[in-house]
Each structure stands twice: as C-alpha cells, then as structure tokens.
Amino acid sequence: MSLELVSQTKSFGGWHKQYNHASSALGVSMRFAIFLPPQAQSGEKVPVLYWLSGLTCTDENFMQKAGAQRIAAELGIAIVAPDTSPRGDNVANDEGYDLGQGAGFYVNATEAPWRDHYRMYDYVVDELPKLIEATFPVSQKRAIAGHSMGGHGALMISLRNPDRYCSASAFSPISNPSDCPWGRKAFSAYLGGDESTWSQYDTTELLRNSQSKVPLRVDQGLADTFLTEQLQPEKLLGAAAESDCSLQLEQHEGYDHSYFFIASFIEDQLKFHHQYLVTE
C-alpha cells in the first residue's frame, strides 16, 4: 500500500495533496486527493468526509471548484476525493461520457469486459478508507457525500453500510438509477440484463424498507436540466416515507446542476455532517 505523492498545496492553513497508489480492488493505479485541515497538523485525529464526484470528473473537480476547504478547515474535517472509475489504456471504456472511464457508478461490475477492473464499490467502501486510516491522522468517524452519479453513490453506500458512516448527503443525486437513462445504460452494461440484480445498487430501492439510522440530506436545484428525466428526487421522498430513514430534501429555486450550485450550499452540507461527526 505505498503512496506516491503527486502534488501538495497549502490551502486555508491546511494541505491539499494528490497521491497515486496501486489499487488491489481495481487492479490499476488510482489517484485520489485529500484535504487535511490545520487541526490534523497538531496531531489531532480528524474525521473524514468522502466525496464522490459525478460523470466525467476526476479527484480534481470538487477540490478546485466547491470551495469546501474553507469550511473543512474551520470545522476540522478531512476530505478525500477518489477518481470516478479505474482508468488506463488497458481498462475497458466506451465512447459515451456516461459509461466506462469517468463513469464507474460506484458498483462492482459483474459483466465482461467491465468486471476486470470496475469495482468502485469495493474501492470506496473498503480499500480507500483502510488506506486513508492507516496513513493519515484521521479518526474512524466517516461521512460520505457526492454529486449526481456520486450523489447516488454516497446515499447508496451509506444505506448498505449504516455502521460505517455517521451521515450521508448528496447534491442532485441520480435517485433511482434503475429507472432513468443514465442509470439504465450503466447498470445494463456493468450488471447485465437481469434487472433483479440492480436493486442492490439503487438508492430508491434500498431506501424503501431500510432501517438505516444514518441521517441523509439532499440538495437539489430546481433549474437543473436533468431534474425530471435523470434525477427524480421525489422518488427518494416516496421511498423514505416507507422506511425508518431520516431524509432531509432541500430544494433550491433557480439553481442548476453545476459546481456554482454546489459551492453555494457546500457550507450547509458540511455543517450537516459536522454535527454527526463530532458526536461520540
């Protein structure tokens, strides 16, 4: 589990760093970014927010555009941003922006050719936290959040692993991937034509009848061009009503799917997580 430092930049009194490492879950070299707040330099073990990005993104989009470091530095939270898929010349790919490299959907693929490397679920749930917690001055208090495809990933992963996360949130998540074009394309390829295998990775299906106590928050812009066809946050409300889960849906007039929306409300989401991360 050796790490190669790619870059390090001081930011808001803490450090933004990028690393490469050989991932055993994915069978390729992966890059991730970590923001270590100032509190981590004084020996304090800080909690970690894992951020899962959306289609086409790398570890860089959130770290460069969300403005999250300012608040993370204030609250004493580390942020870890993995890439959105395995990458490389030997990794299966597709011409579309919504399948293959940059579009791993945080599942373990079972179908050829994807199953050789596309195991982002195992990477995000197991391998990456193990590496982070063995390497950096962080506690085992974890939160998980993301945007769009990564918003789906964050909610889905928290529902399947309620003991591992204190809280979960999403901006503009793909709420019901089994029933929208982005999700159906990806799940057909990665998981195959038998749709009964899809529900294990579908946030809306998981939420129905879930007994997870992980508090969930979703922020959705009402001028998001993907709202009706791809995102469908009303599905989450319906499913949460059938479950024991706590889901807070915040809808924002006029905001779209971009990082300007995320930047406008990331402070609210980080403060949402902070209240659960600091609880013993």
Place this chain on the structure above:
Amino acid sequence: MSLELVSQTKSFGGWHKQYNHASSALGVSMRFAIFLPPQAQSGEKVPVLYWLSGLTCTDENFMQKAGAQRIAAELGIAIVAPDTSPRGDNVANDEGYDLGQGAGFYVNATEAPWRDHYRMYDYVVDELPKLIEATFPVSQKRAIAGHSMGGHGALMISLRNPDRYCSASAFSPISNPSDCPWGRKAFSAYLGGDESTWSQYDTTELLRNSQSKVPLRVDQGLADTFLTEQLQPEKLLGAAAESDCSLQLEQHEGYDHSYFFIASFIEDQLKFHHQYLVTE
C-alpha cells in the same frame, strides 16, 4: 455594443453570466464573465471589481476556482472577468504559453504582427467598463485586481489611471516585467526592442515617483516557485518607498502560485476593496 448571452448560472443568490461581444478595441469577438450579487437584482447600483487573470487563463478560471462569489454576494460587489487576450484563428499567436493568445499582458502592442489586435490596455481601461456601466445595474465605483500577469496588469492600470479606481490589488504579481523572463519576452514582442517604451507598462517603474492615491494591496505566497525569477515583490516595496503610494504587502508562508492560494485569501482582498468602494 450588442451582447450575446453565453451562459447564466445562479450562484450564492446572485448570477454568474458569460457574454460574447464584438470588441472595437481588439477587433475580435471577446467573451467576459460577470457576477452580479443579489443586491443588483433589487435595483441597487453596485460597485464593480475587475479581475485580470494570469497566463493561459480565460474568463473562467477565477470565477470557477477562487470562491469569490460568496464574499461578493455578502458585500454587494459585482465582479467582471475579461479574457486574457484577443483570440481566434486570425489573431497572431505563438507556440509558447507565455506569448500571444492567453498572454496579452494588458498592454497596447505597437509591433507587427501583434499590433493588429493586442490592445488589452484599451479594452480593460476603456471599452469594457463603458460596456458594463451601460448594460448592468452598476455604479462607477471601480476596483481592479488580478493574479500574476493579471496582478501586474491591475497594479499598472491603477497607477496610470488613479482617477478611475478606488483601490487595486494583486496576488503574486509580475512586479517588474522589464526585468524578468516572462515580461522581457512579452514586452520585446509587443513593444519592440527599445526598452524606453516599456516603462509606461511596468508597475515597478510607474510606482517610483508615482503620486497615485489609489491604495494598493499585494498578497504573495512564499513557496511560489516563480517568486525569485519572475515575481520579485521586493521591487514593489523599494519603488513604493520612493513614492507617495500606499502599498500593503502580505507575505504568506507555505503558499504557492495556485488558485488554492487565491481562494485562501480572496476574502481578505475583497474586504480590502470594499472599504474603499463604499466610501462616497
């Protein structure tokens, strides 16, 4: 002076918009971005900060990475970010990242082939503010700021036009372009081999003996890899000591030349400008 709207995105209760327009100063179509804070929607005429970006940048880098909209929305300041040069297939260019398109240096070129379009000084000082003030709900209170090449541009323009700006600031400016590799390459090309013509565009030369009352602030990271060879902020201190100018130089241990540095201190710079922009 007709404007074509390219994009509009809600951000921190205000609006980020991009426009194309035919520039008469440059003889090409130019894109700029404007952030209009919430106060501008209620009919209030807000002051404007002009932001000049560095080498290779467009109107997008600052708007996406600096996190400035949050504070501008709070303080009620509009921000205008022009491109860093004329662009297009018919515009002279160079293979280097530090000359030609993306590297206009905010001067009026006198030498062929650059003089056909490279008149960024006239564009930023005259044409763009005239367009902004005729189109948007803004006052004639102006501040100017920038990064690296744009930091040089902001300080230089304020020193040459003390009646037009309430305040000026820079992150990591190229302080003395006549005496560093980036500046000498650009000024030789745009202004020719007679170095006596360079001083009119050189901040350090202008600052010496200046009687400008425009307050100046400079933020410089001490881990900036360009510090010694290209930036040389100590030249500004020396020149300011020979002048009537007020120059505040803030040096920051550990910070580099990136937008993570800018994001870390943009709140301080915007609050610096705000105190002068709200004075009658």
